[in-house]
Amino acid sequence: MEFSQLKSWVESANGSLFPIQNLPLGICSYNNKKIVCSRLGDFIIDLSLLYENNFLSIPGLELRHLQNDYLNDFISLGADNISNLRKQLIRLFSVENSTQSGMLQSYMISIDDCILHLPISVGDYTDFYSSKEHATNVGIMFRDPANALLPNWLHLPVGYHGRASSIVTSGTDIKRPAGQIVLKDGEVPVYSKCKQLDFELEMGFVIGKENKLGEPIPIQETLNHVFGLILFNDWSARDIQKWEYVPLGPFLGKNFASTVSPWIISLDALAEFKTEGPVQSPTPLEYLSPEPLRNFDIQLEVYINDTLVSKSNTKYLYWSISQQLAHHTVNGCNMRIGDLCASGTISGPEASSFGSMLELAWKGTKPIPMNDGSTRVFLQDGDVVKMIAFTENKNYRIGFGECIGKIVS
Amino acid sequence: MEFSQLKSWVESANGSLFPIQNLPLGICSYNNKKIVCSRLGDFIIDLSLLYENNFLSIPGLELRHLQNDYLNDFISLGADNISNLRKQLIRLFSVENSTQSGMLQSYMISIDDCILHLPISVGDYTDFYSSKEHATNVGIMFRDPANALLPNWLHLPVGYHGRASSIVTSGTDIKRPAGQIVLKDGEVPVYSKCKQLDFELEMGFVIGKENKLGEPIPIQETLNHVFGLILFNDWSARDIQKWEYVPLGPFLGKNFASTVSPWIISLDALAEFKTEGPVQSPTPLEYLSPEPLRNFDIQLEVYINDTLVSKSNTKYLYWSISQQLAHHTVNGCNMRIGDLCASGTISGPEASSFGSMLELAWKGTKPIPMNDGSTRVFLQDGDVVKMIAFTENKNYRIGFGECIGKIVS
Numbered sequence: 001m002e003f004s005q006l007k008s009w010v011e012s013a014n015g016s017l018f019p020i021q022n023l024p025l026g027i028c029s030y031n032n033k034k035i036v037c038s039r040l041g042d043f044i045i046d047l048s049l050l051y052e053n054n055f056l057s058i059p060g061l062e063l064r065h066l067q068n069d070y071l072n073d074f075i076s077l078g079a080d081n082i083s084n085l086r087k088q089l090i091r092l093f094s095v096e097n098s099t100q101s102g103m104l105q106s107y108m109i110s111i112d113d114c115i116l117h118l119p120i121s122v123g124d125y126t127d128f129y130s131s132k133e134h135a136t137n138v139g140i141m142f143r144d145p146a147n148a149l150l151p152n153w154l155h156l157p158v159g160y161h162g163r164a165s166s167i168v169t170s171g172t173d174i175k176r177p178a179g180q181i182v183l184k185d186g187e188v189p190v191y192s193k194c195k196q197l198d199f200e201l202e203m204g205f206v207i208g209k210e211n212k213l214g215e216p217i218p219i220q221e222t223l224n225h226v227f228g229l230i231l232f233n234d235w236s237a238r239d240i241q242k243w244e245y246v247p248l249g250p251f252l253g254k255n256f257a258s259t260v261s262p263w264i265i266s267l268d269a270l271a272e273f274k275t276e277g278p279v280q281s282p283t284p285l286e287y288l289s290p291e292p293l294r295n296f297d298i299q300l301e302v303y304i305n306d307t308l309v310s311k312s313n314t315k316y317l318y319w320s321i322s323q324q325l326a327h328h329t330v331n332g333c334n335m336r337i338g339d340l341c342a343s344g345t346i347s348g349p350e351a352s353s354f355g356s357m358l359e360l361a362w363k364g365t366k367p368i369p370m371n372d373g374s375t376r377v378f379l380q381d382g383d384v385v386k387m388i389a390f391t392e393n394k395n396y397r398i399g400f401g402e403c404i405g406k407i408v409s
Numbered sequence: 410m411e412f413s414q415l416k417s418w419v420e421s422a423n424g425s426l427f428p429i430q431n432l433p434l435g436i437c438s439y440n441n442k443k444i445v446c447s448r449l450g451d452f453i454i455d456l457s458l459l460y461e462n463n464f465l466s467i468p469g470l471e472l473r474h475l476q477n478d479y480l481n482d483f484i485s486l487g488a489d490n491i492s493n494l495r496k497q498l499i500r501l502f503s504v505e506n507s508t509q510s511g512m513l514q515s516y517m518i519s520i521d522d523c524i525l526h527l528p529i530s531v532g533d534y535t536d537f538y539s540s541k542e543h544a545t546n547v548g549i550m551f552r553d554p555a556n557a558l559l560p561n562w563l564h565l566p567v568g569y570h571g572r573a574s575s576i577v578t579s580g581t582d583i584k585r586p587a588g589q590i591v592l593k594d595g596e597v598p599v600y601s602k603c604k605q606l607d608f609e610l611e612m613g614f615v616i617g618k619e620n621k622l623g624e625p626i627p628i629q630e631t632l633n634h635v636f637g638l639i640l641f642n643d644w645s646a647r648d649i650q651k652w653e654y655v656p657l658g659p660f661l662g663k664n665f666a667s668t669v670s671p672w673i674i675s676l677d678a679l680a681e682f683k684t685e686g687p688v689q690s691p692t693p694l695e696y697l698s699p700e701p702l703r704n705f706d707i708q709l710e711v712y713i714n715d716t717l718v719s720k721s722n723t724k725y726l727y728w729s730i731s732q733q734l735a736h737h738t739v740n741g742c743n744m745r746i747g748d749l750c751a752s753g754t755i756s757g758p759e760a761s762s763f764g765s766m767l768e769l770a771w772k773g774t775k776p777i778p779m780n781d782g783s784t785r786v787f788l789q790d791g792d793v794v795k796m797i798a799f800t801e802n803k804n805y806r807i808g809f810g811e812c813i814g815k816i817v818s
Contacts, residue, residue, distance in 0.1 A: 123532075123573060123574055124572055124573050124574050129657060150655050150656060152589075152598070152652055152653060152655065155589060155597070155598050156589050156598070156653065158653065158656075158657055158660075159657065159660050160569070160570070160657035160658050160659075160660055161569070161570035161571055161572055161660065161664065162570055163533055163570055163742060164532060164533050164573075165532055165533050165622075165742070165743050165744065165745050165748070166622055166742055166743055168622070175622075175623040175741055177740035177741050178625075178739060178740060178741075179739050179740045180561075180564060180565050180694065180739075188564070188691070189561075189564050189565070189694070190694070191694050191695065191696055191739075194740075213574075213575055213577070213584075213665075213666065214584040214665075216587075237740070240740065243561055244561060244565065244567065245656070245657075245658075246559050246561065247559060247567075247654070247658070248538060248567055248568065248569035248654075248658040248659065249569050249654075249656070249657040249658020249659070250569075250657065250658070251567075251568055251569055251570065252736070252737070252739065252740040252742065255570065255740070255742045256622075256623075256740040256741045256742055257622065257741075282597070285589065285598070285599070285600050286600065287600055327661070328661070330587060330588050330589075330600075330661065331586035331587060331588045331603075331646070331649065331661045331664070331665040332584055332586050332587075332665045332666075333572060333574070333575055333661065333664045333665055334574050334575055335574065336574050339574070
């Protein structure tokens with residue numbers, strides 16, 4: 001049977017966002033142990049139990065890789081080995097292996113009986129700024145509408161270092177940060193709770209293979225260094241950010257929290273969904289030469305308290321993952337397994353596809369209507385922000401799981 | 410005997426930069442094992458052997474803390490316990506304990522027979538910008554001499570996130586980075602080796618106690634969260650930085666390498682050397698209220714190939730360690746054990762005390778004379794940059810060890 005038409009004997013998987021073609025990786029706990037797991041439909045698959053009972057075998061694999069607080073050690077086994085393990089999972093759980101379903105069910109746990117955790121220990125986290133529409137919108141609002149993009153933007157994927165310690169998993173409450181803000185232009189700053197709390201809709205990628213310090217990753221090899229993709233909300237305190245960010249960039253306006261989805265989606269699972277990106281003009285320097293299908297066609301949605309406020313897509317990104325990674329390492333900067341890079345806010349060409357409240361409410365001038373009749377220009381205490389991401393073809397869908405956070409005071 | 414007049418039976422310690430009052434902590438290897446160590450004069454003290462032979466005892470201490478690639482696990486034992494262990498070391502190696510010197514010598518290794526390593530596994534690295542003279546110099550050179558400091562600078566310690574993965578220990582060669590630079594203003598960028606490679610003279614501090622996400626560290630408690638100080642060279646590619654840094658701050662111009670000295674000097678050892686800082690006007694907001702003696706009087710020197718090019722001092726810093734840490738966490742950002750914060754370039758009021766070549770050669774207009782008759786405006790391949798730091802009173806000196814890097818192409 002053709003791979004794209006393959007079904008699982010786990011019936012809730014078929015047609016769901018977690019079909020047998022997805023098989024994301026994450027970390028969950030149940031019965032007081034943390035393990036590496038995957039998901040099929042409404043079930044978690046316990047890879048450590050499968051390994052202990054000899055259903056999985058790849059070179060170098062030991063129980064410590066699968067009974068672990070994070071995926072990093074497992075990822076260190078290498079892309080080829082993990083692709084191989086993925087094929088073993090597909091074989092085990094496909095309809096063609098229904099005869100073993102009784103036995104294999106003992107390695108499945110209902111999703112409701114597990115807690116999902118931050119899947120990786122992030123060494124360094126980098127945030128890019130790769131949506132032309134987002135950079136243009138911000139430039140229009142805060143700088144010069146006639147010269148919204150700064151001179152470097154079309155030549156390189158602008159990025160900066162973020163905070164790794166405050167990356168949390170979906171479901172973690174987000175405490176409204178305090179700090180210095182300026183209430184009116186030209187006045188002195190005051191200490192205050194943030195009054196302009198925002199989300200940023202982003203897609204991240206996780207490093208699966210290191211490069212040594214001093215050795216750039218050529219653009220043709222970049223995807224061999226990427227383990228998979230993860231949905232990302234880069235919470236932003238706009239008023240703190242606005243006052244602090246010159247000349248060294250965002251700091252406390254960003255580093256109080258970022259939320260990731262619990263699952264990492266492998267590039268194997270996304271290979272069917274590559275697509276062209278926007279035309280790049282001027283032509284990038286050779287070390288940034290893009291492949292023809294450099295982007296992924298992944299649909300993105302943001303909800304505030306169940307009101308859909310944004311529909312975007314990773315295909316809008318001007319700079320691709322490959323270009324980001326080639327640029328990040330062109331100076332010899334070393335990436336380690338588990339390092340995380342995020343795209344920056346993903347805004348599309350339509351106002352409905354803007355990836356932040358700053359843009360959706362256009363600096364407070366266009367309040368966003370909620371289903372309950374209220375409006376928002378920034379987030380209020382108690383608001384729940386939910387992001388989802390999925391991609392689909394005529395045979396199946398691939399979901400990322402939810403990226404959720406509730407604002408608390 | 411008064412502590413400040415105490416001598417060690419290790420004769421090379423007395424009068425050296427590593428007297429019994431210093432006892433820094435680091436990681437070294439010899440005989441194919443990595444261990445936690447201290448230094449006295451010309452000798453490394455192997456703390457793991459001392460522990461194994463029952464000379465050291467603090468609650469919770471196990472061999473794994475002392476046979477370790479990094480100090481992080483050891484630091485997690487807590488400041489009180491580590492202060493206690495420090496007192497045990499002082500007792501063992503003081504002249505008053507000379508009777509045990511024969512026995513204890515078997516736990517000492519000549520400094521020449523060890524390799525010193527990066528002492529901590531850095532989770533997150535933050536770089537501040539806390540020298541008013543440095544920020545002013547940069548502002549004069551690149552922005553507006555009449556308004557050299559940006560509006561936020563006197564209100565908060567400006568900082569940004571740097572790269573943890575590329576922090577290396579003293580002695581590691583520094584490969585000249587390549588990247589995008591603009592050869593003449595207004596022209597298109599080219600891919601090139603960096604032509605404006607610089608050092609930045611900085612002092613770092615290492616986090617010794619975590620705070621939870623969402624829980625700021627009040628300024629009065631900040632020093633309880635600091636394990637010690639470390640000398641820091643934040644290598645900078647000025648041409649890469651100049652093109653890339655708007656609007657999100659330095660990235661590839663900095664993240665190709667930073668070098669730290671091998672030793673962490675405890676706040677206990679530096680307690681005698683606290684001093685006032687520059688007058689702060691306007692008065693900082695309450696969460697940044699400084700203690701009266703907020704700075705350390707630590708002398709700093711930079712050599713290029715044995716030519717002394719800068720003499721500075723940490724006392725010049727406008728924003729103190731306490732203020733940096735209180736600000737960093739005011740929004741709830743969490744610090745983890747081993748996280749590293751650096752001061753930013755430490756420039757003093759005199760031209761001879763500027764902490765970078767950018768300032769010393771004033772943007773290339775005042776070439777720096779070398780002892781061999783050549784000059785420098787930026788670093789050349791083969792140049793060796795050496796930084797040292799020490800503090801002294803009438804009885805003893807405390808040294809940080811050297812922070813060295815050679816530029817290779």
